[in-house]
Amino acid sequence: MRIGKASNSSSSRSKLFFLCVSLLAAFLILDLLWASSSNWAPFPASNVLFFPDRILPLPKATKEEKSNKKGERILSATFADLAAPLLNWEKMATSPVPRLDGAAIQINDLLFVFAGYGTIDHVHSHVDIYNFTANSWGGTFDMPKEMAHSHLGMVTDGRYIYVVTGQYGPQCRGPTARNFVLDTKTKQWQDLPPLPVPRYAPATQLWRGRLHVMGGSKENRHTPGLEHWSIAVKDGKALETEWRTEIPIPRGGPHRACVVFDDRLYVLGGQEGDFMAKPGSPIFKCSRRNEVVYDDVYMLDDNMTWKVLPPMPKPDSHIEFAWAIVNRSLVIVGGTTDKHPNTKKMTLVGEIFQFQFDTLTWKVLGKLPYRVKTTLVGFWNGWLYFTSGQRDKGPDDPSPRKVIGEMWRTKLNLL
Template sequence: MTVRLFAPLVVLALLSACSEPLTLEPLAEGLSWARRAASPTALYESQGLAVGDTLYVFGGFYNSRIQATTKSYAFHAPTKRWRALRPLPEAVTHAGQAAYGDDIYLAGGFLGDHPGPPSNRVWIYDTKRDRWRRGPPLPQARGGGALVALGGTLHFFGGAVREGHRYRYDSPDHWTLDVKGGSTTWRRAAPLPRARNHLAGVALGGKLYAVGGQRLGDEVNRNLRLVHAYDPARDRWRRVADLPYPVGHIGASSFAHKGRLIVVGGTTQGRRRVASVVAYDPARDRWSHLTPLPEGRSSPVAGAIGGHLYVTTGMRGGPQATTWMGRFR
């Protein structure tokens, strides 16, 4: 959430007025969307991802006063049921998220109610024991950055530094942590070619992808179409095909599925809430459109489970609790 200089209720009214979804023509390969049980709490700007047969949702903002919660939930796809998890150790939004083994890592983010300060903390959730523990902190505090796990190494890149409502700068920094080897020290890697925040990070085919995002706190005019791919063997980024439209607020709704990179929802220019679902094929360096969501959503949580896509929570005129399942036709 990056709106500045407005009282909370005015903010919510403005968001509602700008919530028309962006949709484009789907390809013949489509999705049929069906509702599933709603999240126990309406949320947006949550952290989360799919691990195994479960979609995890951690924290987020829960009301028009832009207050953050520590509540966390898991949606078990086979039984179509939600359960409460052990709450986050602290209220945080805009953290990067990644899974390795039985653990889910949350790195950085903004602390507490909006506009909270950036954080360098790393929290690790044990999916088997329903427990949290601290991880090695980031070298510096960042909010709205991306976290990706690739080959036993965590990669954190991008994000912003903010003081109150004022964004000081976007960061191109890229740090790595060898979790497989038990390292407790983050190391520098090649920086992002273009600094930004509210971006997504995805691992696919042995490479990392930095997808979309926004510049500073401007989600009205400065959402980005940029996509960069990182080769860890060469420690080098290169630009690949741009997104079909500029979009940010996709950090928890972008993921790999069957050899493609999927981006669900987000925010585009004019602060419009995106309904579109797009897929990137790295072999062809090309984006395609899938059947859009029934409604636009900014900052939802999404992932793939059992060949289907699951999408929950997000912003559209206020926090939402809706959950959808997308089945490929």
């Protein structure tokens, strides 16, 4: 009898011991999992959002946002959203077709809108024109049959529009090295000497009498290119038969803003890597690869050396035609940023950024009606316009969904 009692008592103590050890182990494992997962959570428990190398406050919903009586976007605390004031947006006439990865050039009160995807399987091969004075679309005309349909480099001298390289066809087809120039007064096209090798979405600008083409993605659509070429041009004609090699860009890749101001050349944002054609696919079906979006800003000075300037408020890509120069500052509309840390999906940008050339400082000007990439931007008579691109899935989902042709405007009062 005593032996049985001792045995039962010992068994009970053993069970209690193992239960305590199991509970402690479970607690430690849960604590470890929570600690590791919190580094990737889209919404930290505190009132700040964590970004690489910086901490930013979460945007607080205003009374107007909460009520949403005027139809403004209710901005949730998702990974990419920065605190920004509301802007009053007015919807204008919609573009004749929706466009993704199209191109646009403004000359006076006209916005020339080129090419782009309608869907992943259909690309446009014409130009539409928006008249800011009349606030209407019109004057559609065709592009050359050999001209690229997306990922173009493009710039104007005020009359002639220089069109450089880009992707030919839908899905993730190959690039072309063919270049063209459009006389916007006669609507006539002419050839330019081809690039040494084709590129996707290179940074392109006119600077000191030369057409400069930099970076972009190489022929496989994914590998960043560092090459920099230029050719002398005047009045829509090339003055040389071959492109000249220039100083390479410090960081390669496509989808950047490239501007000239006060005789200095600036390259802003962009990314390394992009979608590629799936191996063996007869339609060159797009297959996603890793992209790294960055906030780098570079300036080419009188000595033809690149200088590093203060970075953008956050990494931003797909902004090659998403900008306008307003009152000695650069205004950038939308784009894409780092992947969502939890879902790993592409994250769109819903803010407008301003870069002051005189002080080399950045400011977040305000919110867009929704997050959107590859916007086509113009500025006229105090109004900032944007059209086209691919918008988000909704206020609480910053990933891309619908290709749009909508035109919006807001009044900007920048000192």
